[in-house]
Amino acid sequence: MANDREIRRRIKSVKNIAQVTKAMEAVSASKMRRAQAQVLATRPYAEKAWEMLSFLARIRRSGADQQALLQERPEKNVLLLLITSDRGLAGGLNANMLREASRKIREWEKEGKAVSLVTVGRKGRDFMRRYGPPSKAEFSSVGDRPTSQALSIQKVGVDEATVAPIARVVIDDFVSQAVDAVYIGFMDFVNAVVQKPVIRKLLPIEPQEPTITITKDYIFEPDAQSVLTQVLESFTEVQILQGLYEAIASEHSARMVAMRNATDAANDLIGELTLSANKARQEKITKELMDIVGGASALAQASS
Structure with a gap:
């Protein structure tokens, strides 16, 4: 799984694409x-x-x-x-x-x-x-x-x-x-x-x-x-x-229809990436907590 920073970078990129496709949809709708x-x-x-x-x-x-x-x-x-x-x-x-x-x-x-x-x-x-x-x-x-x-x-x-x-x-x-x-x-x-x-x-x-x-x-x-x-x-x-x-x-x-579909697909991808980012962040936090607990256990054993 990609790390949290890489996923956030992808989310930002997809959001920019969604803004472009949304604008193109509006222009095409007017035309x-x-x-x-x-x-x-x-x-x-x-x-x-x-x-x-x-x-x-x-x-x-x-x-x-x-x-x-x-x-x-x-x-x-x-x-x-x-x-x-x-x-x-x-x-x-x-x-x-x-x-x-x-x-x-x-x-x-x-x-x-x-x-x-x-x-x-x-x-x-x-x-x-x-x-x-x-x-x-x-x-x-x-x-x-x-x-x-x-x-x-x-x-x-x-x-x-x-x-x-x-x-x-x-x-x-x-x-x-x-x-x-x-x-x-x-x-x-x-x-x-x-x-x-x-x-x-x-x-x-x-x-x-x-x-x-x-x-x-x-x-x-x-x-x-x-x-x-x-x-x-x-x-x-x-x-x-x-x-x-x-x-x-x-x-x-x-x-207009193609840009609307592209915008919807981008929004769906943003949701999936956000979920992946949350999972990656939780995994990172869990790993850090386990390292802290492990370190505390080692210190307790050493002092005893």
Whole structure:
């Protein structure tokens, strides 16, 4: 058993760690509330935008097949837009996303598809540099409040980043037919303790059945195809932006829970170390008392 001084030193060190993790939990909780409000506020818009675009994509009037982002091709070359965090200390958040991405990449490669990457976040970038397919572009430090030029009604702030460069890379690769399909992978925010890895197709945009019955047709000016041409790229930006919002909310939630668990573990360890310190002190006191009693007995025998 370690001596009392060593145990006290360990208790002090663990207490310092507990203070740090408690502070990080508070910071993450504050950021999580803002990120949660952000993702919940934009989610209905993204869902309605998806529904509207699906409706537009189902309109097969003249010239519809010439829309570059709607063209379906045999998937020989696949691009994965992988979104992870820049920092760690978020529990199994990044590990779960990277595990799902690796599984999907292996699945594509078994089907004979060539896979390339665009990574957002340092954790995904560093992992895929070692174990993944080649990367076409890397983005990091997008911040907690990325925005889209397609939606901005004011100038982007100094502390904000736009998703336009990310969207530009994936759109250009698809339009130039360098890739036949684009998928996006991110952690979907469910609640503060549940986040799920999601990989879904981003391009080509595919018509889907509407979630509600459309009883009236829409009137477009000048026409549906002209509107479709203008909104396709903006819609793609919106989907990437929503994926980033989901990932940001998931990151802060996971980090808050991880730091809370770390603080609880540190407090439990402090209790165990305190008990060990008390035992060590009692053992030391008992040994000293036994030495005193032994010495007194020896003196008594010598005097007699």
